[in-house]
Amino acid sequence: xxxxxxxxxxxxxxxxxxxxxxxxxxxxxxxxxxxxxxxxxxxxxxxxxxxxxxxxxxxxxxxxxxxxxxxxxxxxxxxxxxxxxxxxxxxxxxxxxxxxxxxxxxxxxxxxxxxxxxxxxxxxxxxxxxxxxxxxxxxxxxxxxxxxxxxxxxxxxxxxxxxxxxxxxxxxxxxxxxxxxxxxxxxxxxxxxxxxxxxxxxxxxxxxxxxxxxxxxxxxxxxxxxxxxxxxxxxxxxxxxxxxxxxxxxxxxxx
Amino acid sequence: xxxxxxxxxxxxxxxxxxxxxxxxxxxxxxxxxxxxxxxxxxxxxxxxxxxxxxxxxxxxxxxxxxxxxxxxxxxxxxxxxxxxxxxxxxxxxxxxxxxxxxxxxxxxxxxxxxxxxxxxxxxxxxxxxxxxxxxxxxxxxxxxxxxxxxxxxxxxxxxxxxxxxxxxxxxxxxxxxxxxxxxxxxxxxxxxxxxxxxxxxxxxxxxxxxxxxxxxxxxxxxxxxxxxxxxxxxxxxxxx
Numbered sequence: 060x061x062x063x064x065x066x067x068x069x070x071x072x073x074x075x076x077x078x079x080x081x082x083x084x085x086x087x088x089x090x091x092x093x094x095x096x097x098x099x100x101x102x103x104x105x106x107x108x109x110x111x112x113x114x115x116x117x118x119x120x121x122x123x124x125x126x127x128x129x130x131x132x133x134x135x136x137x138x139x140x141x142x143x144x145x146x147x148x149x150x151x152x153x154x155x156x157x158x159x160x161x162x163x164x165x166x167x168x169x170x171x172x173x174x175x176x177x178x179x180x181x182x183x184x185x186x187x188x189x190x191x192x193x194x195x196x197x198x199x200x201x202x203x204x205x206x207x208x209x210x211x212x213x214x215x216x217x218x219x220x221x222x223x224x225x226x227x228x229x230x231x232x233x234x235x236x237x238x239x240x241x242x243x244x245x246x247x248x249x250x251x252x253x254x255x256x257x258x259x260x261x262x263x264x265x266x267x268x269x270x271x272x273x274x275x276x277x278x279x280x281x282x283x284x285x286x287x288x289x290x291x292x293x294x295x296x297x298x299x300x301x302x303x304x305x306x307x308x309x310x311x312x313x314x
Numbered sequence: 315x316x317x318x319x320x321x322x323x324x325x326x327x328x329x330x331x332x333x334x335x336x337x338x339x340x341x342x343x344x345x346x347x348x349x350x351x352x353x354x355x356x357x358x359x360x361x362x363x364x365x366x367x368x369x370x371x372x373x374x375x376x377x378x379x380x381x382x383x384x385x386x387x388x389x390x391x392x393x394x395x396x397x398x399x400x401x402x403x404x405x406x407x408x409x410x411x412x413x414x415x416x417x418x419x420x421x422x423x424x425x426x427x428x429x430x431x432x433x434x435x436x437x438x439x440x441x442x443x444x445x446x447x448x449x450x451x452x453x454x455x456x457x458x459x460x461x462x463x464x465x466x467x468x469x470x471x472x473x474x475x476x477x478x479x480x481x482x483x484x485x486x487x488x489x490x491x492x493x494x495x496x497x498x499x500x501x502x503x504x505x506x507x508x509x510x511x512x513x514x515x516x517x518x519x520x521x522x523x524x525x526x527x528x529x530x531x532x533x534x535x536x537x538x539x540x541x542x543x544x545x546x547x548x549x550x551x552x553x554x
Contacts, residue, residue, distance in 0.1 A: 062414050073401045130397040136364050137393070138415060139386035310381070313325075313365040 060144040063135060067152035070128060077156045080116055084164025087112075098173035099264055102181060106260050109165065109185050110253055114192040115217050121153050121196025122213040126206040133314055146309045150197060150302065157189050177263040180287065184256040187294040191252045192217075194301035201305045201312065224251045241276045249290075252297045259290045315340050315462065315493050316361065320370035323356055323517075330356045332517040333370065340461070343484065343494035345504040345525070347541065348514035354497045355394060357514065358464050361495075362391055374462070387417070390460040394467045394497075396451035398439040404450060405435030411454060425453040428479050444471045452480055456487075463487065464495045469503050481507060505537040513541065520548065 071077060087108055095101040128149065135145045165185060169178045199212040228247055232240060248254045262281045280286045316338040323331040330353045338344055346354050359365040361372055363379055363386070371378055374385045398407055408426065426432060429449040442450070448471050455463060465484075469477045484494060484507050498504055504511075511528055513521035521528070521544060525537060532547075534540040 066410055066414075070399060070401065128399065131399045133364075133393075133397055134399075134411075135414075137362055137386070137389075137391045138411065139383055140414065141383045311366055314359075 060148050063140065063145060064148035064151045064155075067128065067131070067149050068155060070131065071124060071152060071156045076120065077160055080120075080157075081160040081164045084112075084160065085168065088165050088168040092168065092172045099175075099177065102169070102173055102177060103264055105165070105169070106181060106257070106264075109181070110188075110257055111221060113161065113185055113188050114221060114253060117157055117189045117192035118196040118199070118213045118217050119210065120157065121193045122200045122209045123206070124153055125149070125197060125200035126209060136314055142310050143306060146197075146306050150193065153196075154190055154193050157193060158186055161185055161189055177260065180263045181260050183291065184259055184294070187291060187298070188252060188256050191294060191297040191301075194298045194305070198301040198305045198308075201308050220251050220253045225254065228254070245277070245280065249293045252294055255290050255293060259287060262286075315375060317373040317376075318357075318361075318370070319372070321357070321360060321367050321372065322369035323353075323360060323365065323367050330517050331360070331367070334514075334517075334519050335370075336512060336519060336522050338493055338495065340493050341488065341491040342510050343488050343496060343508040344510045344512055345508035345537075346495055346497040346512045346514065347499070347501070347504065348520075352514040353517045354514055355466060358391075358466055358495065358497065361464065362386065362389065387415075387458070388460050389462045389464060390455035390458065392448075392451045392455035392463075392465045392468055394470075396447045398447070398450070400438070400440035402439050403435060404431055404437055404439065404442075407439065407450070408435075408453070408457075411457065415458065420459050422456055422459040423453075425449075425456050425479070425483060429453060429476065445473060445476065448472050449476060452483075456483060460492075462493045462495075466497045467499070468496060469498065469500055477503075501538040501541065502536075511537075511541070513544075520545075 088105055091101045091105045091108075092098065095104065132145060132149070136142065162182070166182045169182060195216050196213055199216060200209040203209040203212055228244070228251075231247065232244060248258060258277060259281055262278055281290060318334055318336050318338075321331050321334040322329075334353075334357060346357070348354050356365055360367050361374070361379075363383065366380070371380065373379070374388070377385060379385055402410070408431070412421065429452075431450065431453055434446070437446075439447075439450075448468070452465075452468060455465065463484075468480055468484075472480070481503070484496070488494065494508070496504060496508055505525070508525065510524050511521055512519065521541075523531075525540075528540050528544065529535065529537070532540045532543045534543055
């Protein structure tokens with residue numbers, strides 16, 4: 060399996076997109092820290108960019124990569140190789156490439172320029188977001204037959220989690236503002252990996268005072284180490300569930 | 315060696331294969347013929363496990379193949395249109411396949427040498443002509459000296475010299491008790507290479523007979539004419 064992952068990774072490295080992505084992240088993180096002297100403010104600005112860019116790049120890159128390596132998958136399937144191993148190695152290769160980019164582009168500068176607990180949380184949740192959207196990208200591409208449709212579904216996922224879901228959540232909280240909603244919003248937040256990552260980092264950055272009573276409740280929950288474990292666990296589920304669904308579909312797919 | 319039992323496959327509403335049953339034995343070369351879209355490639359892909367059937371089953375060496383992958387060690391497959399990773403060079407592709415199948419030590423690089431593929435090992439796959447791709451596909455299919463060879467239109471697009479090389483390879487493989495499944499539209503080639511005819515039409519097995527028998531029954535000398543007259547008979551039967 061590792062051998063197939065190696066060849067898939069070589070294929071990814073052969074087109075220079077991953078290199079470009081790494082440089083982009085590096086540029087963003089360095090410029091954020093040089094623009095702002097207050098490092099926790101810089102981390103906050105960086106967070107906003109990460110929450111938009113990382114999911115988008117991860118999901119689109121995964122989808123395009125999957126359709127581009129269709130020939131490779133076809134070739135592997137005619138060899139005595141387990142279907143599961145083929146899928147898992149594609150997943151490993153894409154995640155390894157994107158996570159390395161993220162670690163080099165964001166992780167190293169952040170740790171060097173602002174070595175603190177909130178930076179660690181930022182890096183960890185960014186890595187988890189990468190994995191979540193790689194898994195969603197595989198789910199999007201496996202459930203469709205042609206590339207255009209696959210990228211369409213992937214973009215839809217991104218729009219939904221980055222923009223639409225927030226609107227829906229706000230609408231629900233606003234319309235039911237007379238009721239105690241803390242636990243319900245907590246649950247609803249868990250249904251969106253991007254929000255989950257955002258809240259954990261915001262709470263670590265200690266600006267939850269701006270969020271009122273709900274903020275205090277969140278702080279109480281997410282601020283504790285248990286809360287961080289919970290949110291990383293839920294993000295983990297967001298990786299595992301789409302992965303398992305796509306592997307199940309892939310095992311039955313006609314190539 | 316291969317047993318196909320009531321194999322059924324639908325793509326949406328289209329019934330591509332309808333209860334196909336047949337038995338393939340070693341040392342015999344099977345010609346798989348039929349009009350375009352009659353289900354030849356789908357049948358082949360079912361045997362390879364690339365397409366999952368809706369009903370029925372396939373046994374290879376008495377083992378059901380559904381969800382299995384080890385049995386493919388015995389199968390060499392030459393696809394109709396060989397599609398390979400664009401950025402790879404021929405040499406890299408060959409080395410990769412050799413690398414991921416280390417369990418098998420016996421390799422047969424006759425075709426690689428005869429087609430001179432090592433000489434053009436630095437060419438990238440997307441720059442290759444259709445014929446050269448076919449040569450790569452053929453070389454890969456024979457590479458591990460498998461007992462079962464499935465060739466989907468092996469001679470289409472190849473130059474006459476390469477066609478002769480492949481034909482030689484098939485004839486010598488037949489002597490080694492290998493099974494060949496050759497799908498083709500070039501009946502004169504099949505006449506030379508195969509001993510048994512499987513004819514598909516609209517997903518049904520129209521004919522499963524040795525070519526000798528068929529020629530006797532129809533009183534024709536050539537395979538092409540024999541098939542044509544068999545089809546005519548069938549049509550008149552339908553009309554009646």
